[in-house]
Amino acid sequence: MLTKGKKILIADDEADILEIIQYNLVKEGYDVITAKDGDEALLKAKNNKPDLIILDIMMPKKTGDEVCEILRSQPAFKNTLIVFLTALNDESSHIKGLETGADDYVSKPVSPKVLVSRVNALFRRVNMEPEGKVLKIENLTIDPDKFEVVVEDKDVTLAKKEFELLYLLASRPGRVFLRNEILNQVWGNDVIVGDRTIDVHIRKVRQKLGLDCITTVKGVGYKFSL
């Protein structure tokens, strides 16, 4: 069987639903992992880094909402697709679900085929802007897959945060990122770190690259520019 190389985690406490959805997604070529409550979903999400997570809202241990919120607050899951699957069909929970950061909200009962279609549509849209895009700016290359930075044919080793910081800035050369934006993107929404932390990391990147490619915009933020 040809696999799409996309991992999907399904969390639902109803075993039969879990099974039928799993069956249909596997048939479509996805790798599927299942969980039967909120805590298990969180655990498996962390261990398996799925590309998409289907969450039932009414689950034991933790509700889908809660799982979603916890995941979204972590940088590692900022780009993970999340779909709510729920028997609730009132307007307010629908809206709340989407605002929590879900990418789709599907009401039960739903045909497995329709669900698969929606999953396909989400991947289609997201894959247009591939996340692991290699950035090349003059003699600087940044490869997020290999986690590798090359300056003038020489490898530069950056730590994780340093790399993420550089990648963020370089992903939109010229654009100024507010200190707040940087915090949210690199550190995560809820993490609290001191003001000087960003500076120190910026400094390390500047130091290691040996290039004057990060410009300070005082009172605003930082931007990449060569």
Add this chain to the structure above:
Amino acid sequence: MLTKGKKILIADDEADILEIIQYNLVKEGYDVITAKDGDEALLKAKNNKPDLIILDIMMPKKTGDEVCEILRSQPAFKNTLIVFLTALNDESSHIKGLETGADDYVSKPVSPKVLVSRVNALFRRVNMEPEGKVLKIENLTIDPDKFEVVVEDKDVTLAKKEFELLYLLASRPGRVFLRNEILNQVWGNDVIVGDRTIDVHIRKVRQKLGLDCITTVKGVGYKFSL
């Protein structure tokens, strides 16, 4: 209300639906264009290059499916978000719609608020977060994202307040801003600064730009004019 700078085209032959959706999207900060049949939708799509298009399926002239297919075949609309809004609720048309290249498929009747939520979610996912508007006036360019001012191909570095001041004035060339308005917009409603403070900043902008583009209207305020 601050606009998100995102254009949405809605195509539906039912005038009342058109109106209520338009109202809700505008309230949310989107720029909205409407069309009442398939041909008009195509025409307006080409002329306005919307970021997202909401298509009713059952429309005169051309159906939503057809419009979608035509648009998707053109490179210019590869990345445009498309949402089907339809009374059809059978599984096969749902699936077919998504496979045609739609990004979402919403069944009528739908609460306008839910629709707005789904639209927001789509924009959030494609990371099309609104960008500030770049102002171009003759040989002067002001880019709020890059925090950059270019005069005759030369970069000019402005401090934060200076930039905000210039951006405010230049956003409405010719319009006179009262000193009070300037204070509110640039410094904030509650900040108290002396009268001369504005003058000094105006002077710095004039100096740095090397252009006579800010005119004093004595006893009233300042205006941008080239």
Add this chain to the structure above:
DNA sequence: TTTTATATTAACAAATTGTGAAGTCAAATC
């Protein structure tokens, strides 16, 4: 001319960022 509002300049205060050193913690190595 007199009055009033704005321009200019320099000095000062405030806010922001840069830097080196040191501490914390967890993972890797011995």
Add this chain to the structure above:
DNA sequence: GATTTGACTTCACAATTTGTTAATATAAAA
């Protein structure tokens, strides 16, 4: 299990930039 290593953070202080004021000069209106 102890030790080492390295990533990450914080701190204190230096360096820098920005914002504000005050004093004086200039120009426009009355």
